[in-house]
Amino acid sequence: MDLRGKAAICGVGEVGPFRKAGGRTAVDMMLEAGRLAMLDAGLEPPEVDGLLVGPLLVGAPVTLASMMAEYLGLRPTYADIVDLGGATAAGMVWRAAAAIASGAARAVLCLTGEAVDPEAFYTRGVRWAGLPPPEFERPYGPMGANSGYAMIAMRHAYEFGTTDRQRAKVAVDQRQNACANPRALFYGRPITVEEVLESPLIVDPLHLLEIVMPCSGAIAFVVAAPEVARSGPHPPVYLLGFGEKVTHSLPSHALSLTTSPIVYTAKQAFERAGCTPADIDLVSVYDCYTITVIVTLEDAGFCAKGEGGLFVEEHDLTYKGDFPVNTHGGQLSYGQPGLAGGASHVIEAVYQLREEAGERQVKDCQLAFVQGNGGVMSEQVSLILGREP
Amino acid sequence: MTSETPSRPLPRPTAISAPFWRAAAQGKLLLQRCRRCSSFIYYPRPFCPTCLSDDLEWKEASGRGTVYTYTVVRRAATPAFADKVPYVLAIVELEEGPRMLTNIVGCPPEEVSVGMPVRATFEKYSDEVGLVFFRPDEEAGNG
Numbered sequence: 001m002d003l004r005g006k007a008a009i010c011g012v013g014e015v016g017p018f019r020k021a022g023g024r025t026a027v028d029m030m031l032e033a034g035r036l037a038m039l040d041a042g043l044e045p046p047e048v049d050g051l052l053v054g055p056l057l058v059g060a061p062v063t064l065a066s067m068m069a070e071y072l073g074l075r076p077t078y079a080d081i082v083d084l085g086g087a088t089a090a091g092m093v094w095r096a097a098a099a100i101a102s103g104a105a106r107a108v109l110c111l112t113g114e115a116v117d118p119e120a121f122y123t124r125g126v127r128w129a130g131l132p133p134p135e136f137e138r139p140y141g142p143m144g145a146n147s148g149y150a151m152i153a154m155r156h157a158y159e160f161g162t163t164d165r166q167r168a169k170v171a172v173d174q175r176q177n178a179c180a181n182p183r184a185l186f187y188g189r190p191i192t193v194e195e196v197l198e199s200p201l202i203v204d205p206l207h208l209l210e211i212v213m214p215c216s217g218a219i220a221f222v223v224a225a226p227e228v229a230r231s232g233p234h235p236p237v238y239l240l241g242f243g244e245k246v247t248h249s250l251p252s253h254a255l256s257l258t259t260s261p262i263v264y265t266a267k268q269a270f271e272r273a274g275c276t277p278a279d280i281d282l283v284s285v286y287d288c289y290t291i292t293v294i295v296t297l298e299d300a301g302f303c304a305k306g307e308g309g310l311f312v313e314e315h316d317l318t319y320k321g322d323f324p325v326n327t328h329g330g331q332l333s334y335g336q337p338g339l340a341g342g343a344s345h346v347i348e349a350v351y352q353l354r355e356e357a358g359e360r361q362v363k364d365c366q367l368a369f370v371q372g373n374g375g376v377m378s379e380q381v382s383l384i385l386g387r388e389p
Numbered sequence: 390m391t392s393e394t395p396s397r398p399l400p401r402p403t404a405i406s407a408p409f410w411r412a413a414a415q416g417k418l419l420l421q422r423c424r425r426c427s428s429f430i431y432y433p434r435p436f437c438p439t440c441l442s443d444d445l446e447w448k449e450a451s452g453r454g455t456v457y458t459y460t461v462v463r464r465a466a467t468p469a470f471a472d473k474v475p476y477v478l479a480i481v482e483l484e485e486g487p488r489m490l491t492n493i494v495g496c497p498p499e500e501v502s503v504g505m506p507v508r509a510t511f512e513k514y515s516d517e518v519g520l521v522f523f524r525p526d527e528e529a530g531n532g
Binding site for chain 2: 135137138139140144147150151152154155158200201202203204205206250251253257
């Protein structure tokens with residue numbers, strides 16, 4: 001399927017992130033983000049005829065899409081839930097484009113969000129710890145995604161010699177980016193490699209500052225047909241290429257823990273977009289942990305397999321640098337408001353391609369590579385977004 | 390076998406998994422094997438994910454494997470593990486092929502390494518439920 005230039009992101013809405021939910025519900029925040037995204041797109045409810053909703057990780061009601069549609073004044077001809085963990089938002093972008101290309105809808109509102117207080121998240125037990133089939137995992141005490149990614153980092157160190165300092169560099173550069181993003185939870189709090197390495201070991205070899213912090217917030221965006229997007233107040237951000245692959249659920253069932261399905265999804269996305277990693281101006285990739293970024297850069301083809309650690313050490317990943325990565329701070333510094341964490345990578349690419357990123361604007365940003373990653377490197381969606389169709 | 394307080398969450402055997410957990414209680418590691426394509430299968434399921442045949446048989450595994458990767462959990466995932474930290478969570482690659490999540494026991498966490506030969510060891514919780522852990526395999530590497 002060729003979706004190149006068939007749809008564009010033309011509106012974004014961002015609520016939070018907030019360190020504590022403070023009485024806000026996930027649904028309230030998602031609705032507000034949806035309202036902001038439609039206003040940003042210059043669209044009124046009758047013009048929005050598609051709705052994609054991300055499931056809630058905590059206390060999800062059923063028939064979420066119709067409930068959201070009713071609140072938002074929508075009567076969509078296309079409505080669905082997209083359930084790909086952290087890859088949900090990226091998965092929504094190409095699903096919306098496919099729906100538009102098929103004629104099922106002309107403007108699709110995509111909603112993600114979560115309300116969770118970090119303390120409650122840990123004391124109540126992590127729902128993610130019960131990834132199916134829990135019968136064969138829970139007796140051994142896995143720590144949700146934390147232990148899965150720790151085991152990736154351990155194996156990566158074994159196969160390629162990737163060091164703690166190299167992983168820490170990812171967190172440090174992204175924190176510098178967050179210091180140029182007032183919305184980021186860790187805005188104004190730069191860190192050093194030493195501080196990362198001195199933070200407590202949680203799951204060897206990962207330290208506290210290498211691990212994403214769950215928080216609250218919501219992100220919405222509108223994907224529309226090019227003629228709808230061009231009639232809005234902002235330059236459209238076109239979908240040029242995509243790739244998706246789901247290979248496993250349990251880390252023990254990954255074909256490899258050091259080579260991810262991104263090898264496939266990125267290749268697909270670049271082929272469909274007709275460009276290569278060398279053409280990319282902004283890399284906005286899922287970063288639930290430091291190691292995630294290193295594996296992603298390798299598998300997407302920005303460097304050779306096994307050289308990700310060296311690559312992040314030798315490049316400046318900040319918005320001022322020679323290889324800008326996660327200029328909003330990444331989820332490591334922005335926070336992870338549930339599935340809106342994955343959406344943060346999508347909307348940062350939109351801000352950058354529209355030249356609305358303010359202090360952290362990457363110069364002459366024409367093409368962005370976005371990666372959504374769910375589970376333990378199991379659900380993968382690559383996107384190439386650009387200014388021109 | 391020692392008697393450990395079963396504070397950790399224990400499996401509730403299903404029609405599919407009951408033979409596996411019962412065997413573990415008897416000190417045996419069982420794997421399913423597909424009679425059609427000869428694949429070994431872990432965790433137990435109703436049919437073979439390689440060829441979709443439902444003609445599966447139980448085979449006793451050698452219990453030998455190597456540590457594919459591991460981590461040391463230093464903060465308990467749930468209160469049931471609060472008295473167990475730090476503990477080693479590992480993915481062991483069995484000699485027969487499948488990989489399984491488990492704990493490495495019988496040595497300090499700092500002695501565990503990727504590639505280390507390990508051997509199954511069992512903990513019985515009832516006649517119907519035992520868990521499979523792994524310990525360093527002292528006999529491996531000499532032969």
